[in-house]
Amino acid sequence: MEINDLTPAEARVWRAFATGTAVDFRAADDEDPAEGGTWGPERTVRASVLRALLLDGPRADGEVAALSLAGARVTGPLELAYATVDHPVRLRHCHFDDVPRLYAARLREVNLSESVLPGLISHAVRVDGVLRLTRARFGGMVRLGGAEITGSLYLESTEIHAPDTEGPVLQLNQAVLGADLWAPGLRARGTVRLDGARVAGTVNLTDAVLDRPDGTALQAETLAAEADVLMRHAEVRGRLEFRGARIPGRLDLSQARLVNPGGTALRASSCVIGELWLRQCPTVEGTLNLRRSQVEVLFVEPEVVPHWVQLNDLTYTSLVPHEPAERRLPMLERGDSYLPFIYEQLTASYRRIGDDDAARLVQLAKQRRHRRTLPWYxxxxxxxxxxxxxxxxxxxxxxxxxxxxxxxxxxxxxxxxxxxxxxxxxxxxxxxxxxxxxxxxxxxxxxxxxxxxxxxxxxxxxxxxxxxxxxxxxxxxxxxxxxxxx
Incomplete structure (x- = not known):
């Protein structure tokens, strides 16, 4: 592309690229990129120009070329499918008219923070660095399935609202992150999919709002997180699915609100978890399913436990906080059938801390529950x-x-x-x-x-x-x- 074909705004971006100089078209720091559809040619850049820069832009000796642009309206689709880009891409506070397509691209650092986009197609992308989508707003699906990011993925306070989308609004299935999935304050209307994802650090969904009533709000089957999964103060309307997850640290749902009336609110079955925290929360609205899981520390307050629980074959080493057996026993009575194993688990946890009176009370409750399954004689x-x-x-x-x-x-x-x-x-x-x-x-x-x-x-x-x-x-x-x- 010749520089003579460029608008004044595009020429400014073109010249700045060679030295990595930042170009900021904003008139004020508090501008709302959602209004970018009304921005004029003085701050409009064609996506084809950005593509040409990234693939074959000018270079300056002794300088690091980079695309650093803020406050621009980007028209047309940014097509980088299968491309290899060796330069940092920073498109902050921008308004995209079309969905960027980064399928199977190999990129360096990518920063789309505070931008407004109709979606993002970037499954199977590889980012040698970090991918920042902090406080970005998406009106359609964000596809990162199979992505490989050597650093962290930042989704802090990001909003994803895709009303016409039938599938997951955020796809991170089979993604591989070399550091953290950092998404406190994430707002997603629709399913967030993390099936099979591998995260070398922490999955942080503190203060997140995941809204998928009558469906699955977070699909994280077989998730492997090397540290913690934090969902403190989160609000989840819909199913929270962790079946088969491996979390050696904490699955922390402290002060979270889980709402899925008539369905499963939390399914953490067949999991291996270091610590599962359900504390200082309102009572879970929906079924709590912890079947066949292995938990080292089960931190569950009795008042959090819903009316219906599934605990068969759940094993845990410690149950905290220490509560009288009378407060723990109702949790065992809320299943669909008599399960001797869950009484033995609770008995063992009391014996482990030397509370023999509570252990005997649990065993007595077990016999009484068993009695209800016998014939009249x-x-x-x-x-x-x-x-x-x-x-x-x-x-x-x-x-x-x-x-x-x-x-x-x-x-x-x-x-x-x-x-x-x-x-x-x-x-x-x-x-x-x-x-x-x-x-x-x-x-x-x-x-x-x-x-x-x-x-x-x-x-x-x-x-x-x-x-x-x-x-x-x-x-x-x-x-x-x-x-x-x-």
Missing amino acids: GRVWGLLQDAAVGYGFRPLRAGGWLLSLLAVGSVAYGLRHPPPLKPAESPDFNPVFYTLDLLLPVISFGQESAFAPEGWYQYLGYVLIVMGWILATTVVAGVTRTVSRQ
């Missing part, structure tokens, strides 16, 4: 064990029953002695030891065989014998269960 027997000795976890309760029955029998038979079977050979009657003879099936004090009660006293004797057998059986069953568990 199993439930009756379970109720007897529960009432008698709390399934072996309340052994002192058996002593209370024994003392109560002993007091009843002693008073009843003390007021009316049963007649002896053989008056000449019978020992002196003792109401206490006579009642013990009836209650204790394997111990005999010689009282029961020497006296025969009559009338309702005889029926009282039958009741004491039956209650004695029930107590003995439940005590043995409970003790056996406790010993085998230890």
Whole structure:
């Protein structure tokens, strides 16, 4: 392209390129690039001119050529598909009439911060440096699927609103980032896709607003982040999908609001996570799915847990903050079926910190939940064990029953002695030891065989014998269960 074919604005950009000099067409720093469609020729640059500069622009000895432009209206599509560009590209505060096409291009540093664009086609792009889209506004899809960025991708306070888009509005699936995905304050109306992405640093979505009601707001299946995934103070309307993710640091959802009524709000199943934080949040609206995941530290406050949870095969080493078992147990009752494993996990977490009372309470709750799955006769027997000795976890309760029955029998038979079977050979009657003879099936004090009660006293004797057998059986069953568990 000859410089004679250029407008005055384009000629200014052309001359500045050789030395990397910045060109700023803005009349004021607070100009809104969204109004760039009204900007005149004095600040309009054709995309074809920018393409010619980047591919074969002038050079100056001893200088680093670079495209550094601000406050311009860029007309026509910037076509750099498959191109190799060795110069930094900085197009800040610009207004693009058409979608830039950077498919499979190889670029150096790219900066489109504070610009307004109808979209971005840059899947399979390689950027040897950083890609900055800070505070940019997109009216269509941002395609970065399969991108390879040796540095960080900056999406801080970026807005993506693509009302006519059926697919994801931000595609980062299978992208490879050599540093961070830095996107605090990101605003996206539609699905953000991170499936299979690999991030060598941190994924920062603090204060992000991801809006995809009745759909998936963040699709991050098999995401691999080498550090943390931060979503503090985020607001997510739609499904948050992390199935199969690998996050050795934190998945931090502190003070986040997750809303997907009638569907899954958070799915972090089959994941390997160092720490999962759900704290200081409003109650999750939707299902919480943590099935088959491995978590070292599970930081979940009871009031955050929604009505419906899926925890089968979830393993965790520590559960914090430390809460009484009564506050943790409702979380285990909210699943769709009885799952012994989740009770064992909670029991183990309490035993690990030495809270044996809480561990026993969890085991008692497990037996009671199991009882509801049994046929009627199993439930009756379970109720007897529960009432008698709390399934072996309340052994002192058996002593209370024994003392109560002993007091009843002693008073009843003390007021009316049963007649002896053989008056000449019978020992002196003792109401206490006579009642013990009836209650204790394997111990005999010689009282029961020497006296025969009559009338309702005889029926009282039958009741004491039956209650004695029930107590003995439940005590043995409970003790056996406790010993085998230890």
